[in-house]
Amino acid sequence: MNQCDNYSMAVQLYLDNELMGSTEEFFLRHASECAHCREQLELEQRLSALLRRTLPLYVASEELRARVEGTIPLGRVAVPTDIADAVALLASGRLSYMTGAPLIVDGGMTAW
Ligand SMILES: [Zn+2]
Numbered sequence: 001m002n003q004c005d006n007y008s009m010a011v012q013l014y015l016d017n018e019l020m021g022s023t024e025e026f027f028l029r030h031a032s033e034c035a036h037c038r039e040q041l042e043l044e045q046r047l048s049a050l051l052r053r054t055l056p057l058y059v060a061s062e063e064l065r066a067r068v069e070g071t072i073p074l075g076r077v078a079v080p081t082d083i084a085d086a087v088a089l090l091a092s093g094r095l096s097y098m099t100g101a102p103l104i105v106d107g108g109m110t111a112w
Contacts, residue, residue: 004036011040015048043067073108082107 010027013019019027031037047067050060060068069076086105089095104110 004034004040007031007034007037008040011037011044014041015044071109073111076107078105078107 007027007030010019010023014024014027031041043063047064050064065077083105086103090103
């Protein structure tokens with residue numbers, strides 16, 4: 001196990017302001033000395049900033065796009081027809097016995 005493996009979750013917790021006390025100090029000390037963790041922290045900060053701006057992902061760098069696609073179970077970002085097909089199905093009348101249930105179109109992000 002790589003020493004940095006212990007800090008992969010800490011990057012997320014740090015960005016969510018959920019690291020405190022000595023845990024935060026250990027993480028920041030490690031990140032100040034570890035290029036890999038600094039790079040991960042910077043990448044996550046850029047990704048968070050991109051997502052907050054809600055710009056389309058196609059304006060993101062290849063690196064960020066690959067990072068996002070790597071988190072989607074289907075391995076790709078949705079294209080407009082993915083959403084349009086779901087809307088067409090809902091509007092088709094073929095779901096006449098479906099009531100009040102959400103139709104989730106997220107590439108499996110919330111499937112588990
Ligand atoms: Zn590290």
